[in-house]
Amino acid sequence: MDRVDRRAFLKQSAQAVGAATILAMEGSVPAAARSGLTDLTATEAVAAMTRGDITTEAYAQALLDRAAALPQLNAFRVLDGDLVLEAARDADRKRAAGARPGLLHGLPIPVKDSVNTVALPTSYGTAALRDFRPAVDAAVVTALKAAGGAVMGKTNLHELSFGWTSNNGAFGPVRNPYDLTRIPGGSSGGSAAAVAARMAPLAVAEDTWASIRLPAACCGLVGLRPTYGRYPDDGIMPLTSVFDQVGPVARTVADLALFDAAVTRDGRPLGPLPLKDIRIGVSRAFFWEGLDAEVERLATEALRRLTSAGAVVVEAPAPEIVSRSPEVAATIISFEAQASIAGFLARYQAGVSFDGMFASVSDNVKTLFKALALPPNRPSREQHEAALALRAAMTAQMTDWFARTGAAALLFPATMVPPPPIGVEDAVMVGSMRVPLAAAVARNMALGSCTGFPSLILPAGLAGSGLPVGLELLGPGGSDRTLLAVGLALASVLGSAPPPNL
Structure with a gap:
């Protein structure tokens, strides 16, 4: 419409x-x-x-x-319609009484189930915490409520946010609205599936390494991972001390800007930048290597359309260090995950220790967690310190790259492949090459996590299979509003993904 x-x-x-x-x-x-x-x-x-x-x-x-009509997507873990309707009636009563509506007046907003809510249990996607009731809302939920929004249930996710598929062993897999046999991306798969399926126009997600951006790309949406620290992270289960960042998924960039204004309380008008004033950086090395043919076709066509519309494309190789971003992200997450989760459980009085919780974790996540994030396989302290040093160098070199090129954003395909089938957890085929799943879906998104720079996902279109493909725009640190203005302009050329046929 x-x-x-x-x-x-x-x-x-x-x-x-x-x-x-x-x-x-x-x-x-x-x-x-x-x-x-x-x-x-x-x-x-x-x-x-x-x-x-x-x-x-x-x-x-x-x-x-709409949500009741599409249970097969398994987008929500908890959805209490009575609570949603009571919040709506309250908003109607306040408006009728003359109260000044907030920026999000009456908007029901699905919230990822790793974000604390008082009114509904917060499980973090795992069975041991199925009925856990935090004492206070996460800070971002408080901000959304203050702006007039209301919690619309808790969305399903990859267990403990430790994965990219949202194939949840405790509560069942989330399914991609464009193809029920495919993943919606993870870990915020439920939030993305709900928005793509028109159960809500805007949802709360959270990103450690790709967990906002991958679901947005897989479900034909826009998504914003803001500059690290732009939104408050109190009450959100972390995997690290340096990556985890809450953010929105939506169907339009204007809705991302609305979310940003509500959380930051920055209500200044924000419109699209003139295309002729936008310099888009492109680095072919690393980001454009080894792509699925359909992903490459759609990304290349998107660049052509943007250039034809007046945007300036600047071909400028990114620093060589960026190719180490997946290694750096994996090392930091693997070293810090156990301590981060354990500290969170204790701080918010979840009533269970890490070991007690982990005993009932589903096999797919338990196996992966043991292989990567528990002794004796966890990276050493020396490896962690080296990764942190590389991260700092990467951030400095990318800051210099933006200054040298004058690019408002670096553009690249968000993933190497369209959404893989549910159940594929190890590797996928890209042409004739067998590629680890982590690389295929999250390689390109590691840089945004490592630098903490803002990242915006835009739809590039549908592959021949009918599956969405996304583009990532990475801006310099602190450029969130500029990046949103760039996104508004580029989206006017690229358009939105057609709705799924449900």
Whole structure:
């Protein structure tokens, strides 16, 4: 539904929805009207609810109906419709009483189940914590609520966020809305699946190494991993002390900007930069090597379209050190994961130790965790210190690269392959080459984690198989608003991914 159609829909349904508050309170808005609401972006939905074109309860009911119709995706681990509707009614009451609506007025927002919430249990994707109730909301949830948003359930994820597939052994796999046999990416797979399937327009995800960006790319969405530390991380189970960062997935860059404004309380207007003023850096070495043919085709075509539209593409090799970013990320995560999780469990009084929790972890994650992050296989302290030094050097050299090239962002294919099948945890075929899964889906995204620079995912289109392919835009540290403005401009050329056929 394009913008004109949405406005027409809202006008046509005003009598059935916006002007009929009593009907909405009784949950009797016609199903046809509710189904159209799920196509709205977060920005459009908030504007419509703020104006009174639709009630918040009617909108919440539409999203709940959509979620109930698609249980096969397994996007949510916990979804309490009564809580969602009560929050919506409260928003309607406050608006009717003359309260000033917030930036996210009435918006139901799915939250990854590694982000603490008081109203709903937070499991971090593992069985031992299925019923854990944190005493306080995560800081980012507090910020979203303060802006008028409401928690719409907890989304399924890769267990302990330790993986890229969201094939959760405790609560079942999340399925890609574009192909139910394929992964939605991980670890924030449930958040991405919910947004792609029109269960919500915007969701909270979290990224250590690719966990916002990979699901966004796999599900035809946009996603933002902000500059490290831009959003508060209190109440989010970490795997490291230097990488973990909460952020949004959505269907439009404007909705990412809305999330950013709500969390940072920076409500300054943000629009697209003129394409002629945008310098896009491209480094063929490393990022463009060994790609699946369809990924390469779509990424190359995207560059051609951007150039034709007036953007300036700057071919400039990135520092050689960036090729070590996967090694650096893997070493730091593997060394710090156990202590990070154990410290979190103790700090938030989860009622179980790391060992007690780990005893019931599913086999796929337990095997991987033992192989990488527990003695005797965990990296040594010396290896960890060397990785931290490389990370610092990488950050400095990339800062210099941006200064030298004048590029607003470095653009590259987000992954080497389209979304792999569910159950593939070891390696995938890229052409005639067998490539480790970690490299195929997360190699290119390691640099953003290592530098802490902001990273934006945009859809490049659908492969011949109908599966989404994404692009990553990496900006210099602290350039989040500029990167969003660049994303708004580039998205106007590249467009959005077509919705999945569900």
